[in-house]
Amino acid sequence: MKILYYDCFSGISGDMNLGALLDLGIDKKYLVDELSKLNLNGYEIKVSRDIRKGIEGTKVDVILQEHDHAESEHNHAEGEHDHAGGEHNHDECEHNHQHSHEEVSEVHLHEHHHEHLHNDNEGAHTHVHTGIEHIHKDQRNLNDIEKIINSSELSSKVKELSMKIFMKVALAEAKVHGKPLYEIHFHEVGAVDSIVDIVGAAICLTCLNVDKIMSSSVELGGGFVKCAHGLIPVPAPATVEILKGIPVKLGAVPFETTTPTGAAILAANVCEFKDDNNFIINKIGYGIGNRDTEIPNVLRVMLVEEVDKQIISTKYDDETVEQIIECNIDDMNPELYEYIIDMVFNEGALDAYITPIIMKKGRPSVKISILCEEDKTTRMKEILFRETTTLGVRSFKVDKTKLKRKFIKVNTSYGEVTVKESYYKGEKIKSKFEYEECKRIAKSVGVPISEVYEKLRNEIQYYTKV
Incomplete structure (x- = not known):
């Protein structure tokens, strides 16, 4: 971001x-x-x-x-x-x-x-x-x-x-x-x-x-x-x-x-x-x-x-307990969903997404789901009550297992590019470059983004052993 x-x-x-x-x-x-x-x-x-x-x-x-x-x-x-x-x-x-x-x-x-x-x-x-x-x-x-x-x-x-x-x-x-x-x-x-x-x-x-x-x-x-x-x-x-x-x-x-x-x-x-x-x-x-x-x-x-907090951690971040807050909505202007999702992210949500569902009487609806740390639960509920048409929300604890992540800078033909590496129990198991950087490169150079991905993938494999 x-x-x-x-x-x-x-x-x-x-x-x-x-x-x-x-x-x-x-x-x-x-x-x-x-x-x-x-x-x-x-x-x-x-x-x-x-x-x-x-x-x-x-x-x-x-x-x-x-x-x-x-x-x-x-x-x-x-x-x-x-x-x-x-x-x-x-x-x-x-x-x-x-x-x-x-x-x-x-x-x-x-x-x-x-x-x-x-x-x-x-x-x-x-x-x-x-x-x-x-x-x-x-x-x-x-x-x-x-x-x-x-x-x-x-x-x-x-x-x-x-x-x-x-x-x-x-x-x-x-x-x-x-x-x-x-x-x-x-x-x-x-x-x-x-x-x-x-x-x-x-x-x-x-x-x-x-x-x-x-x-x-x-x-x-x-x-x-x-x-x-x-x-x-x-x-x-x-x-x-x-x-x-x-x-x-x-x-x-x-x-x-x-x-x-x-x-x-x-x-x-x-x-x-x-x-x-x-x-x-x-x-x-x-x-x-x-x-x-x-x-x-x-x-x-x-x-x-x-x-991100787990990136600066020196140890493997295993299982954590977090909250999911959800509500079902079938009577709201769909243009408002983007605004609400942006708002919860700005307030500290770890993830937020919308799932199409079918409610009673065959009504097409959406389910808003927000993943957050426990101390953010009250604020997330407040946003849903104030910014959506829902009359009720449900929340429950979930266990989450995360990989430790680290960012490195790699020199490429497009200049310096950020690579995200992921570790499981201390072993690096995957690497990838960030979408936003690929998008920026594609726009500045004037080539298809798929070409940027392919060229970077070939170059980065020499720097990463995954």
Whole structure:
């Protein structure tokens, strides 16, 4: 299983996410070409290499084109400023010059289509125009965002994922500000750079096409920002709302480390948040943030494979006792079965399958069977009760005998290929290569998968004695 794992030890923002995914291998030209399908003007993407605490990675900046500097200066003095989820007057707020405005609230917008970017290292302020399709930023609501995305030539999958991320932010903002969903104006995420962050995330994640996205618990930072309304807590109210039900950490540094956009990217895509993992790490990417502080201001992402428990065992794993949970169903939309099977696997099922059966009165039906460890039984029953039409389930213990398995890497004419070896009482009795790797090779080389199997089988027999 190909897994993307977010290691959010220093939080996550939209630009750090893009940097990490490009560092992982997404092609910059591909990202820029796909983003051009949005038909948005007035920006360019700058990709560079940078270092935080000795860790090198990719830094992404969305550079907004300068337009009418004098007008920007005038609006800077009068505009409202959105900071960490709350609106406040810029002239009355105190800002810590150790951090950038982009990191504190993803983007900070002024009225009349302007953004205020703060350069920490130089102490300079640059004001640039951010008007998009002549839509006033304070008038851009969820409908406007939908029109921009849905009228583009992006794939349906990218459009769907982009709106899923935007919806996370919209729901949180509506809850925090006590307004109906479609009356929320996107002070933060309505600007060009935040649209790029969110749609860019959808483009990169769709391109990776992983089987599963996981994450560590998420560092949010801490502290307060003083403004006209008083002290505003960090993390921002919208960030906290988005991350409800998700494991988080607080206080590693006294400022915001996770922005609403970064939180929404995780909430919309991650199926499991887990710190204790057994992984085979295949590839690593680092996205560089704007600060240089006590902890490395980077986002780490990894392409990994989960290691099965019996693979890392040093002894033969003989018989185990596990649970089977079953139910019979004859009145449910069959399209839902794939969703349910995926869900139980994500919750830790060892196996899950559907068997066609004939029930009373000759009704064609299916039997859903789930194999899991005993401590997962309650959760599996809950999924069946909540997600299917069944009114009852049955469960029973089963004995299972497993072979010890080990993975090795073998060099072939197609490059390095993973071979799975199986052992019985310490003796290797069979070897095979993984289907997913064969599929990837067949697609990349452009040959039938049966030809890949045959060629690998002939080559691998020289490396394995089975």
